[in-house]
Amino acid sequence: MSTAVAEHAERLWNAVTTGDEYTAGDVVVQALGAGTDPESVLLDVIGAVQRRVGQEWAANRLTVAQEHAATAINDRVIATFGYLLKRPEPHLGRVTVACVDGEWHAMPARLLSEVLRLRGFQVDYLGAQVPAPHLVAHLHRTGPDAVALSGSLATRLPTAHATITACQATATPVIAGGAAFGHDGRYARLLGAEAWAPDARAAADRLARPLPRPHAGHQPLDDLPHLADQEYTLVTRSSGRLVKTVLAGLAERIPAMRTYTDLQRQYTAEDLAHIVEYLATALYVGDEELFTGFLTWTAGILTARGVPAASLVPALELLEAELRDFPRATGLLRAAHTRLAEPAAGSELSA
Template identity: 65%
Template sequence: MTAVRTVPPPTSELITAVDRLWEAVTAGSEEAAGAVVFGALTAGAEPESVLLDVIAAVQARIGHEWAANRLTVAEEHAATAINDRVVAALAHHPVVRGAVRAEPCGRVTVSCVDGEWHAFPARLLAQVLALRGWEVDYLGAQVPTPHLVARLHRTAPVALALSASLAPRLATAHSAISAAQAAGVPVLVGGAAFGPDGRYARLLGADAWAEDARGAADRLAGGLVAPLPAHQPVDDLPHLADQEYTLVSRSAPRLVGAVMSGLAERFPSVRSYTEAQLQHTAEDTAHIVDFLGAALYTDDPDLFGGFLTWTAGVLAARAVPTASLLAALEVLRHELRDLPRAIGMLDHGRAAVTSPSAVPATVPHQYHGDPA
């Protein structure tokens, strides 16, 4: 395995570029954004640093500002779209083309899991790998697993880099990992869905995990071990035998409806909500059910507790009291009263939200936008 390189902190010039790019994307100026990025290249910045220390840094800031209610959904979308187009243009800049490693490394497929629309992290990785000499087959967002595996059979890459930003995609990611390995292709995973330390990557049997694009490129450079013989995903997770994950995931629409009906009794303020507020409440409830399902799939109460803590912080930034979230949990607890693991998850989540020492968890916020 190749040693992970020590990355120096961003220079003052790159930090200045971050501030200028932030101003450009939040002003909605693609021309200004391009000028910042191309100017940094012309001034001598490494293309990989521009991608990861400037563009990715601004993308992360977009997410934080949305969560804090300082950017609207439309502003978030506009800023992300500009960043995406700048990355695409960057690939054709003469400095970037001249920086591509001459010796080819092999072919790698980069893809998002089925159901994952947030392709920005995968796009950044694809560009970094191209800089380092890989032939990259970039498939983008929302790739159904059967089509992904068929593509692997046709192209025979040395590895699949699989991206997922949201924990509810873990079950689908697990199926994709197992299917790719059955096709003889080792799988490196990344993205916030797999946990800050890659714990869910190990749980789901991925061949490797990387925290960011640099780490992924370093890991691929060292080579991946051939995958284990084919096995069924359920073999990795014996707790799924209780069927609680399946019951919750399949009854998600009913559970959302039950919460929306029960909130009026437990949180009377909802009776005066506008249609738009009711729609947002239903969307938030659907996310709660989705993350409960992810926690049941991984058998990790902290996954659910962390999401609820983050959600409470986002709601507070929008002047929505925590009581509404707790009321939703009460309804879910009643609806799922016959499922002991689900009840345990819900109780753990309530304790996390109401703890005096609770701090907002770092959870991806891509429910209304795409700042990955």
């Protein structure tokens, strides 16, 4: 990254974290006016600032409100590109860009859409939380060359799998991207996507070449034979009961919980629900690292907020007792327990 680009990014950071939308817009206008490549403004200025927003929230140096405000400002700043730049006429085909249903982190998909337009693609950007039936209806109506499917939340992987399969049933290939699909694209490959890209530049480069056409007759279970044991289905169906049972068990183990306010109990229940949801998702993809990685990240979030990471251990133990007849689930819970016992667990964000 050049010094000039880094300076633009720092100025944009200062603007979005103080809620100064007009200055944020000026930063982009001035960067483009100074000759900075538009793609670099999108990815190395706006994109870099957005990543920093997420990192600072995780480290408890930005509030949720600040994170939301910064994201909203960045989103509106991106909109100025349509007024400031003369994009090339589309000549590289048509791409539909959409987020997985239930995925509300739309910024990566928005940035990709703008990069593709700059490269000469015709783009249909559908935004966040696109239900598969609506996406399929759009594909039938417009006939794009590919779907770029974005996901940041790993818990949406089962939904992503169904969406990928639905797109392929229309003979439309899928390129997947975003943190949900793994830093190396392992889940994109596992779920049958025709391609994966680690970032917007790589996705645009890959889409410049035709993606392979989907295989006829492909079935989702062909990718995941381990689902035959029904653990994913049973854990998912019993998630509400699991959360209630573990919450009651924690109240017995941790006396301080008996004096929790209704709001504190609600937050605890939501945290437990996330743990169960990630456990179910790890069962779906058959990958221990997805669950242990989430618990390590959660430990870091708690540590940054002054909550001991060890507070997660009783919840894991109670879940293991409830799921003692589920060998894959108990294996995941024990692996997470072991990971949390490691000295480095939860320390990454506390510095």
